[in-house]
Amino acid sequence: MARRSATGSRRARTLGTVLLLAVASCGGETDAPGAQAGPSLTAPVSIKVGDVEGAPASFIAFGVQKGIFAEHRLDVELVAQQGGAAIIPNLVSGEMQIGGSNMVSVLLARSTGLPLKIIAPGTSVGADPNTDFSAVIVAADSPVTRPQDLAGKSIAVNTLKNVSEVALKAALEANGVDIGAIKLVELPFPSMLPAVEKHQVDAAFVIEPFVTMARGAGARLLLRPYVESKANLGVGTYSATEQYIRQSPAVISAFQAAAAQTARYITEHPDEYRAALPAIAKLNPALAPTVNIPVWSERVDVDSLRFLGDKMVSYGLLRDPPDVNAVVHSGP
Structure with missing residues (x-):
């Protein structure tokens, strides 16, 4: 079962300051602790994954519970937090190796010069x-x-x-x-x-x-x-620092494969996922059958990144439209 913890909201409110301090103190990025050439039958890799409480964290918790991440030789410690913005400083500092966040927070972090890349899609919605x-x-x-x-x-x-x-x-x-x-x-x-x-x-x-x-x-x-x-809006992402991606490409590939397999499993077995929610999300069992399940796909939705980036400019969060292709990791 995945382990969880939480952070305070003050960290999210001071995201810009925290991120810049993290870069200054770490020289841009740190060597990710415990990074290995890749997971194997004899040497599974332990990674800490941050994700947002609610449906996003439940996705990882379910994949861990089903043994999907273990099948890919990943020993995942899940750290549930208030929002994706609070997770990003932990990626930069090396406290976490992979972080579930949202497209807006990642684009905002990239605009400050932080070397983050989206490695896999997270939550999204349909058109209904x-x-x-x-x-x-x-x-x-x-x-x-x-x-x-x-x-x-x-x-x-x-x-x-x-x-x-x-x-x-x-x-x-x-x-x-x-x-x-x-x-x-x-x-x-x-x-x-x-x-x-x-x-x-x-x-x-x-x-x-x-x-x-x-x-x-x-x-x-x-x-x-x-x-x-926006219909079919992509919302969530999983990201890592560029340095960790370079250091541990096999770990990144294993996470991508495990996340995609979890997405397929939930899509094919939605009732099983709902049945797991009382334990992994502290939901009243009587309410579980009526939960709306996010859409989890296997590709990052660049159109949604572009849509949200344009809205960020309109609402004053960014000065210029972001280069959305640059934020997505293009490797396997």
């Missing part, structure tokens, strides 16, 4: 809002009844300046909402439902299984932000 694994929720007694009512309201996101912020703004714009009049509040996913219920925030952007938990507690679903920002 009813199957989106994200949602904006409001309390059952909230006066907010439609997306347009969110103008001027406070909305919780897991971290600022990440894919949640960008997709939320794009979805609200698509619904005619003045995004300049909303207030974003940073909260961990597990804290969002209580904050909504206590009216500490007007709404919250949550992902599965927190969407299903919120619905089970009586919260109302107002918006499906990933799909409503």
Whole structure:
């Protein structure tokens, strides 16, 4: 079973400062601890993989539980964290070898000069809002009844300046909402439902299984932000530093193969994945059958990278459109 830990939100809020300090103190990158030529039957490789709590971390946890990563001779320690932005400094410092993040956080990190490359896709969505694994929720007694009512309201996101912020703004714009009049509040996913219920925030952007938990507690679903920002949006990524990729190409290949195999297995056995969620995501077993499962593919969606990069420029997160092809590792 994968092991887990968490980091505080302060780390995510100070991403730019932390990343620059990490580069300065490490000379750009560090030698990844424990890097080996490659995993083998006699010498499996231990790696630490960070991922975002909720559906992203559950993906890795399920693959570990099924023995898929072990089949590829990888001994994975999963470190679940509040957001992808908090994972990136750990990659640069060498504390983690591979990190699950989101496209926006990786593009933002690359814009500061950090030598990260996307090695595999993470979560994505289809085209049907009813199957989106994200949602904006409001309390059952909230006066907010439609997306347009969110103008001027406070909305919780897991971290600022990440894919949640960008997709939320794009979805609200698509619904005619003045995004300049909303207030974003940073909260961990597990804290969002209580904050909504206590009216500490007007709404919250949550992902599965927190969407299903919120619905089970009586919260109302107002918006499906990933799909409503862009159909078939690619959201998540798995990344590593360029130095670790050079040092351990066989480990990278083994992770890519294990992630792709896990993606295929979940696609072919969705009920088995849902049945595992109570144990790996602390979900009420009665709610597991109704969880919306993300789409996990085997190719990085460059079109989604380009879409999100353009939106980052529109929302002031980047000055210039990023070179999206440069951020994707082109090796095997």
